[in-house]
Amino acid sequence: xxxxxxxxxxxxxxxxxxxxxxxxxxxxxxxxxxxxxxxxxxxxxxxxxxxxxxxxxxxxxxxxxxxxxxxxxxxxxxxxxxxxxxxxxxxxxxxxxxxxxxxxxxxxxxxxxxxxxxxxxx
Numbered sequence: 001x002x003x004x005x006x007x008x009x010x011x012x013x014x015x016x017x018x019x020x021x022x023x024x025x026x027x028x029x030x031x032x033x034x035x036x037x038x039x040x041x042x043x044x045x046x047x048x049x050x051x052x053x054x055x056x057x058x059x060x061x062x063x064x065x066x067x068x069x070x071x072x073x074x075x076x077x078x079x080x081x082x083x084x085x086x087x088x089x090x091x092x093x094x095x096x097x098x099x100x101x102x103x104x105x106x107x108x109x110x111x112x113x114x115x116x117x118x119x120x121x122x
Contacts, residue, residue: 001036004045012047016055024064024075033075035065 002019004012023029035056036044042052056073059065066076097107 001041002045004047012045013051013054013058016041016045016047016052017058020055020059021062021064024059029075031075031077035073035075037072 002016002023004015006012008015010018020029020035029035035041038049038052038056041047042049045052056065056067060067060073060076064076065073067073093107093111097104102110
């Protein structure tokens with residue numbers, strides 16, 4: 001499903017969260033797909049259960065997954081709106097940059113630098 005790079009500066013929970021988010025957003029995990037249990041995924045990845053639980057919580061807060069009690073965790077329909085929310089955030093950023101008088105190339109450099117930071121998506 002996803003792999004963890006133990007040498008990465010990105011914390012393991014963020015690697016799990018971003019790996020699953022990417023698969024949800026590119027539709028390789030379809031709406032309604034049941035995710036492995038926290039314990040199963042943690043065991044498969046060689047991580048602590050709390051690490052995977054944190055990733056699942058953050059995905060749920062973002063609306064990408066939904067937990068249905070004992071039935072498990074599933075890819076949620078809200079994931080279909082992620083790109084729309086990203087476009088809205090980009091538009092708000094562009095508006096702020098224009099108001100600040102920052103050159104477009106510098107604004108893009110700022111975004112690229114922010115995206116390279118560990119945990120940038122938190």
